[in-house]
Amino acid sequence: xxxxxxxxxxxxxxxxxxxxxxxxxxxxxxxxxxxxxxxxxxxxxxxxxxxxxxxxxxxxxxxxxxxxxxxxxxxxxxxxxxxxxxxxxxxxxxxxxxxxxxxxxxxxxxxxxxxxxxxxxxxxxxxxxxxxxxxxxxxxxxxxxxxxxxxxxxxxxxxxxxxxxxxxxxxxxxxxxxxxxxxxxxxxxxxxxxxxxxxxxxxxxxxxxxxxxxxxxxxxxxxxxxxxxxxxxxxxxxxxxxxxxxxxxxxxxxxxxxxxxxxxxxxxxxxxxxxxxxxxxxxxxxxxxxxxxxxxxxxxxxxxxxxxxxxxxxxxxxxxxxxxxxxxxxxxxxxxxxxxxxxxxxxxxxxxxxxxxxxxxxxxxxxxxxxxxxxxxxxxxxxxxxxxxxxxxxxxxxxxxxxxxxxxxxxxxxxxxxxxxxxxxxxxxxxxxxxxxxxxxxxxxxxxxxxxxxxxxxxxxxxxxxxxxxxxxxxxxxxxxxxxxxxxxxxxxxxxxxxxxxxxxxxxxxxxxxxxxxxxxxxxxxxxxxxxxxxxxxxxxxxxxxxxxxxxxxxxxxxxxxxxxxxxxxxxxxxxxxxxxxxxxxxxxxxxxxxxxxxxxxxxxxxxxxxxxxxxxxxxxxxxxxxxxxxxxxxxxxxxxxxxxxxxxxxxxxxxxxxxxxxxxxxxxxxxxxxxxxxxxxxxxxxxxxxxxxxxxxxxxxxxxxxxxxxxxxxxxxxxxxxxxxxxxxxxxxxxxxxxxxx
Numbered sequence: 001x002x003x004x005x006x007x008x009x010x011x012x013x014x015x016x017x018x019x020x021x022x023x024x025x026x027x028x029x030x031x032x033x034x035x036x037x038x039x040x041x042x043x044x045x046x047x048x049x050x051x052x053x054x055x056x057x058x059x060x061x062x063x064x065x066x067x068x069x070x071x072x073x074x075x076x077x078x079x080x081x082x083x084x085x086x087x088x089x090x091x092x093x094x095x096x097x098x099x100x101x102x103x104x105x106x107x108x109x110x111x112x113x114x115x116x117x118x119x120x121x122x123x124x125x126x127x128x129x130x131x132x133x134x135x136x137x138x139x140x141x142x143x144x145x146x147x148x149x150x151x152x153x154x155x156x157x158x159x160x161x162x163x164x165x166x167x168x169x170x171x172x173x174x175x176x177x178x179x180x181x182x183x184x185x186x187x188x189x190x191x192x193x194x195x196x197x198x199x200x201x202x203x204x205x206x207x208x209x210x211x212x213x214x215x216x217x218x219x220x221x222x223x224x225x226x227x228x229x230x231x232x233x234x235x236x237x238x239x240x241x242x243x244x245x246x247x248x249x250x251x252x253x254x255x256x257x258x259x260x261x262x263x264x265x266x267x268x269x270x271x272x273x274x275x276x277x278x279x280x281x282x283x284x285x286x287x288x289x290x291x292x293x294x295x296x297x298x299x300x301x302x303x304x305x306x307x308x309x310x311x312x313x314x315x316x317x318x319x320x321x322x323x324x325x326x327x328x329x330x331x332x333x334x335x336x337x338x339x340x341x342x343x344x345x346x347x348x349x350x351x352x353x354x355x356x357x358x359x360x361x362x363x364x365x366x367x368x369x370x371x372x373x374x375x376x377x378x379x380x381x382x383x384x385x386x387x388x389x390x391x392x393x394x395x396x397x398x399x400x401x402x403x404x405x406x407x408x409x410x411x412x413x414x415x416x417x418x419x420x421x422x423x424x425x426x427x428x429x430x431x432x433x434x435x436x437x438x439x440x441x442x443x444x445x446x447x448x449x450x451x452x453x454x455x456x457x458x459x460x461x462x463x464x465x466x467x468x469x470x471x472x473x474x475x476x477x478x479x480x481x482x483x484x485x486x487x488x489x490x491x492x493x494x495x496x497x498x499x500x501x502x503x504x505x506x507x508x509x510x511x512x513x514x515x516x517x518x519x520x521x522x523x524x525x526x527x528x529x530x531x532x533x534x535x536x537x538x539x540x541x542x543x544x545x546x547x548x549x550x551x552x553x554x555x556x557x558x559x560x561x562x563x564x565x566x567x568x569x570x571x572x573x574x575x576x577x578x579x580x581x582x583x584x585x586x587x588x589x590x591x592x593x594x595x596x597x598x599x600x601x602x603x604x605x606x607x608x609x610x611x612x613x614x615x616x617x618x619x620x621x622x623x624x625x626x627x628x629x630x631x632x633x634x635x636x637x638x639x640x641x642x643x644x645x646x647x648x649x650x651x652x653x654x655x656x657x658x659x660x661x662x663x664x665x666x667x668x669x670x671x672x673x674x675x676x677x678x679x680x681x682x683x684x685x686x687x688x689x690x691x692x693x694x695x696x697x698x699x700x701x702x703x704x705x706x707x708x709x710x711x712x713x714x715x716x717x718x719x720x721x722x723x724x725x726x727x728x729x730x731x732x733x734x735x736x737x738x739x740x741x742x743x
Contacts (some may be wrong), residue, residue, distance in 0.1 A: 006030035010095065015063075016070030035708065043073060049140055050075040050118030054101070054110045055128035059085040061216055066094040068131035072140055079114040087128075105234055108186035115181045122149075125177045125186075125194075126213065130158065135211035143178060143209055153194050154178030156211040167352060173356075174282050175213075176206065190234035191251045228258040246276040251285040257294045265294055279314040280354075289324055289356050301331040312535050319345045323358040326366065335370050343365050361387045368392070375421030376444045397425040399493045401448075401469045405459075405536075406477035408433035410441055412560050417445050420481040423489070425473075428466055430459070449510075456576065460531030460539075467526050470496050473503075473553075474522045474536055478560050478569070482506060485554035492551065498528040499549045500539045502623060504693070506558040508566045516686035517693060518595060519623045521588075523553055535580065538588040550622060570596045587616045591624050594631070605637040610635065620655050628658065633665040637672055645669040660692035662686075667705060676709050700726040707735055716742070 009024030013036070022040060025033040051074040055062060055173045071075060076095035080088050081103040091098050101113050115123050122144045126132070135156075143154050155176045176194045179185075187200045193684035196202035232255040238248050253268035253393040276284055288311055308325045315321035321379045322345035329338035342363050368383035377394060382393045402425050406413045417427065427446035431438050432453075442449040450466055452459060458475075463472065471493045492501070501523025509516050519592060521537045532540040541548045559566055580586070594609030610632040618625055629652050636645035649666045656662035667682030683702040690698040707722035720739050726732030 005425070006033050006036075009033065009036065016067035017093040018070070019096050029232075044075075046073050047073055048120055049124055049144065050077050050120045051124045051126055052077045052079075052111065052114040052118055053126050053128050054079045054107070055083065056081045056088055056103075057083045057085050057087055057439055058128040059083075059087045060128040061131075062087055062090055064090065064131045065126065065128050068133065069126075072124075072132065072135075072137045074137075074140070075119055077114050077118045078128075078157075079110055081119070082693070083109060085362045090685050105237075106189040108188050108192040111186040111192060111389050115185070118181070121180050121182050123179055125179075127215070129216045130213040133212050133214060135209060139209060139211065140178070143207060144180070147207055148205075149180035150183045151196075151205055152207055153184060153201075154207050154209050156209045156213060156292065158213045158215050160215040161437060173286065174208070178209070181443070188248070189238055190231050191247070193247075202681075224258060228255050231255050232259065246272050247283065248291075249275070250283070253294075254287070254290045257290060257297075262294065262298050269294065273310070280317075285315065285318060285321055286356075288321065292324055292328060292566040296327070296331060301328070304328045305332045316344070317348065319348055320356040320358045322348075323363060323366070324356065327736055330366075330370065335374060338370055339367065342370075361389065365392065368394070372479075373418075373421060375417045375427070377426065378447055379444050384577060395424070397423065397469075397490070397493070399469050400425040400471045400473060400489075401428050401467055403463050403467065403472045403474045404425070404429045404442075404477060405463075405474065406431050406433065406438055406442065408435040408438055409477045410435065410438050413438060413441060413477040415480055415560055416475065416477050420475065422481065423484065426469065428463065428468075428472065430463060430466075432459075457580070460536050464524075464526055464530065470525060472524050472526065473501070473555075474524075475557065476564075479505065479557045480560045482556040482558045484556070488554045492523075492553065496527060497549070498525065498541065498546055499551050500524055500529065501551050501553040503553050504556045506556065508559055508561055508563040509599070510563050510567075516599065517556075519627065521550070523551075534587070535577070535586060535589050535592060537592055538586055552623070567600060570600055587613055588624075590616075591628060594628065598631050598635055603638040607632060607635045607639065607641075626656060626659065626661060630661045630665040633669055637668055640672075642672045643670065646673060657685075658689060660689045661694070662688075663689065664697045664702060664705075666690070667702070671705065671709060676713060679709055680706055696729075700729045700732065704729055704732045707732060711735065711739065 005024045005028040009021045009028060012018075012024060013021040018040065022037065025036045025040075049072070051072075053065070053076070055078060058065075066076060069155065075097070077097045077099075078091045078095060079099050079101040080091070081101050089096060094605050097117060099114070101110050103110070111125060115125075124140065136359050147154075155174050155178070157172050158175045160173070179194045183197050184204070185197050187195045194204075196204060232252060235252045235255060239245070239252065242248060249268050249272045253265050253272055256265035256268065265568055269287075272287060275290075276287070278284060279288065288307065291307055292304045295301065295307070303326055308328050311321075312325060315325070321343045326338040326341035329335070329341060338446050345358070345363055346360065364383045364387040368380045368387070371377075371380035371383060373395065376634050377396065381394050384394060385577070400423070402420050402423065404413070404416060404420075404427055406429060420427075427442075427448065429442040429449045429450065431442060431451050439449060448466060448468070452462055454462060463474070480562075492499075495720055500521050502519045503522045504517045505520055508596075521539050524539050528542055528546075529539050530542050532538045539548070561569065574593060574596050577589055577596070581589045581593065590609050590613040594613055595604050597606035597609055610628050613628050614632070616624075620626075629648060633645045633648050636642070636648065644670050646669050649669050652662065653666070663682045663686040667679045667686065668674070670679035670682060683705050686692070686697055686702045687699065692698050694701070703722050703726040705725065707719045709718075710719035710722055716739055720736055723732040723735040723739075
């Protein structure tokens with residue numbers, strides 16, 4: 001048994017259990033045991049530093065804590081404050097200096113008691129749920145020998161491992177833990193601090209050591225809550241003694257935040273920022289971090305931004321502060337400021353992890369997310385590559401590409417591409433202008449950027465040669481995405497099919513409450529489609545015997561133009577269409593020209609172009625045909641050619657009588673011919689069918705037209721009733737006012 005004690009002693013020594021090893025070597029009859037005891041005594045004689053630890057019920061972590069101290073050859077002094085588990089028993093295997101301290105709700109008192117039991121003046125303070133890594137025994141000795149310990153204290157980083165379910169995160173803090181007890185001691189009953197023995201307010205010089213403590217942290221919410229409740233109670237008592245100490249006010253605010261008492265937390269943070277104006281102090285920056293987390297947790301993003309503006313000038317040297325500020329900018333929808341802040345952080349960052357858990361990898365990930373939201377796929381991929389983690393990949397739609405056509409519209413191109421980012425599709429950007437800034441900008445979003453200087457008639461098919469996915473969706477740089485059903489769009493583009501897709505496009509109008517929308521063919525399938533002429537809407541099948549099926553895409557675009565810009569662009573478009581139609585007649589060309597004339601108010605030219613379109617082969621199921629019919633009726637009414645408008649109504653009535661758009665147009669034709677009964681029936685049908693894309697036609701416009709008819713017929717009360725059903729429509733409101741003014 002005694003012989004076996006020697007081997008057990010070696011095992012204990014290997015685990016850093018010096019006291020247990022001594023006991024085992026003492027009872028061993030192995031001749032080598034005396035040599036081991038002599039070595040341990042010699043080792044002890046070289047000690048200069050006491051590691052002082054307070055503990056209670058830490059049997060799960062204390063062995064790892066104490067074992068980590070062996071390589072530093074420090075004396076271990078432990079004060080237990082009332083453990084009921086095996087903490088004391090385990091501690092006694094490492095040291096013979098284990099003491100009991102009656103807990104008096106005062107952490108500083110407990111730490112100072114432990115230091116008073118030390119053999120040496122040089123104190124290393126440690127918690128029993130921490131363990132040391134890095135550095136060396138000599139590094140600790142050099143600190144105490146080379147520094148003026150009457151005014152200098154040492155700190156190292158404490159890395160807290162925080163767990164929540166299966167997720168694990170890290171927070172890093174600089175903590176003062178080395179001091180000379182002849183000149184310093186701990187103050188404050190909770191969140192205790194090392195201060196000058198002579199005067200706690202005296203500023204001490206801080207020296208950083210290349211040592212870390214890994215802190216297990218509070219692994220469950222219940223334990224953390226219990227600790228916070230204790231801390232809040234002690235802090236309130238401490239504030240009675242030191243009512244104006246901003247440090248305690250901050251810790252109290254943080255305690256209430258952890259307890260989810262957000263109202264109290266905000267109140268104490270307000271007191272803190274009213275007092276504390278120096279934001280260069282590490283614990284003050286911890287307060288800033290905690291306050292910003294509170295603001296984000298409670299969605300008070302504007303308050304978080306106010307804090308950033310208050311503190312940022314003094315925090316430009318802090319890697320973590322710049323990262324935290326970037327997150328605030330993100331929550332306030334200011335991605336450009338976020339990017340600037342993150343880039344500044346990268347410029348000053350060392351290879352080490354920052355104070356609050358930020359690292360270069362995390363910054364690159366955050367930058368990638370910002371660029372991804374903006375649709376800057378190239379920059380996002382570059383940032384993910386810099387993060388040096390193969391598991392981080394940018395996932396884009398492998399079937400769909402946005403074919404973006406740009407001239408020199410740099411500002412509009414940015415708005416366009418960023419609005420399309422939600423579709424998560426690659427970009428094929430075709431630049432038709434000569435502005436180098438446009439190409440430079442485009443290359444942030446896509447590697448597929450090309451300059452096109454050929455004939456307009458060749459543009460569409462040129463795009464097809466560059467398209468790398470099955471589907472391409474044409475978007476002009478002066479358009480923005482208003483909305484889309486991503487799931488349905490993904491279903492449509494997940495399989496190859498002989499289809500083309502229509503999208504709705506909202507365009508600016510002058511003095512029109514409704515605005516208006518057009519439908520354009522924009523989606524094409526590379527293996528089935530080609531362009532039949534200079535118009536990008538003239539998409540036809542590659543195979544002459546196979547027609548392409550048209551589908552309505554769950555997607556709405558809007559022209560990003562003021563009405564004056566739109567007006568000029570339409571005039572240019574008209575000139576282009578007129579020239580191309582002289583070279584070769586095209587039904588879709590006549591339709592696009594008619595639409596342009598119509599919405600710019602050139603009704604005579606619009607009528608002629610609509611008749612040209614409707615005189616060719618017609619597919620009555622197409623949206624374009626219905627639009628051409630209803631707009632032609634309206635154009636003829638604007639020309640006061642009511643009889644021809646009625647002829648168009650009668651020609652297409654049997655095809656379109658179940659559609660609200662047609663019934664509304666027909667109602668206007670009947671109305672202008674004083675066929676009021678038929679007009680009222682048509683407007684009522686438009687409301688009953690309610691299948692128009694225009695909410696107005698389904699509801700208030702039809703009510704307004706009925707009100708006009710009743711007013712003409714002298715039916716005042718019925719007219720007022722119809723106008724009221726038209727809601728806030730300005731002309732209807734004017735009608736009510738006009739009728740009520742009549743005696």
